[in-house]
Amino acid sequence: DGGITQSPKYLFRKEGQNVTLSCEQNLNHDAMYWYRQDPGQGLRLIYYSQIVNDFQKGDIAEGYSVSREKKESFPLTVTSAQKNPTAFYLCASSTFYGYTFGSGTRLTVV
Amino acid sequence: ILNVEQSPQSLHVQEGDSTNFTCSFPSSNFYALHWYRWETAKSPEALFVMTLNGDEKKKGRISATLNTKEGYSYLYIKGSQPEDSATYLCAALFYNQGGKLIFGQGTELSVKP
Secondary structure (H helix, E strand, O other): OOOEEEEOOEEEEOOOOOEEEEEEEOOOOOEEEEEEEOOOOOOEEEEEEEEOOEEEEOOOOOOEEEOOOEOOEOOEEEOOOOOOOOEEEEEEEEEOOEEEEOOOEEEEEO | OOOOEEEOOEEEEEOOOOEEEEEEOOOOOEEEEEEEEEOOOOOOEEEEEEOOOOOEEEEOOEEEEEEOOOOEEEEEEOOOOHHHOEEEEEEEEEOOOOOOEEEOOOEEEEEEO
């Protein structure tokens, strides 16, 4: 079955550490996205990529970095510069007909 | 900054009640409106994509309408069931936003048996 796989489901990070969240899709979609959700807020766009080797900052890109070396993969790195990284992170890919989402990664800073 | 607003933020109804929620968006440069259903611990699931003014879509007991001139969409659930409990997200696509969806904050629906 085609879909998006995010891993890990839960991640704990010590302050000052970088962590990388994985997102892989086998839908052959060109566009991929990373969103962040905080309690009581909507999904906020971190980074997106419309094509391999190209990506754009979203509304809240500070403290995050991404790469898009393969069409199937769009990993997100949460760097130590991100002041408040504890959140739920959702990856998606899209065609005009809609987005397909992964099941998310919950990141907690300990 | 483009804002997509949903109301109410949460809704608690009894099984069998019909309910509806609203999604408001700027009508300028509007291209498409998406509705998603998001159950706890699962991925958001696409319900509808609508583009034309006056569009109506239906999937079982759930239907949606679109008014692009005044910038709103309604989602209706007829005869709510406990399995309808979820967060319902709307998101709008605009011509000048490079293909990015702008999401509302969601309406959390709880249906009590």
